[in-house]
Amino acid sequence: MEIPRETAANLGQTLEWLRKELAEMQIQDQQLLLTLRHLQSLLGELQAESTHWEDTRPSRSTSPFRARLGSEGRGYQPVSRELVQLLRGEESRRSSLP
Numbered sequence: 001m002e003i004p005r006e007t008a009a010n011l012g013q014t015l016e017w018l019r020k021e022l023a024e025m026q027i028q029d030q031q032l033l034l035t036l037r038h039l040q041s042l043l044g045e046l047q048a049e050s051t052h053w054e055d056t057r058p059s060r061s062t063s064p065f066r067a068r069l070g071s072e073g074r075g076y077q078p079v080s081r082e083l084v085q086l087l088r089g090e091e092s093r094r095s096s097l098p
Contacts, residue, residue: 003011
């Protein structure tokens with residue numbers, strides 16, 4: 001049984017269209033795969049960094065902010081006795097008068 005010429009031409013066009021679509025889908029699949037691999041590597045880096053921060057965290061009582069600084073003492077500036085008294089609501093022995 002022979003296929004009429006019109007039907008054969010339509011079938012050929014349809015197959016060509018399917019080949020092009022499949023080729024485009026393969027390119028999209030490759031791009032998605034590259035994106036997925038990149039995201040997986042970023043996720044792995046974030047997990048490693050998170051583990052590092054958890055391992056270097058000194059104790060539960062330390063604030064997360066100070067743990068991220070790397071040490072309790074970094075950035076520490078002593079507070080004057082007058083400021084401590086003022087914050088506690090205690091009167092300073094010094095007079096504000098000259």
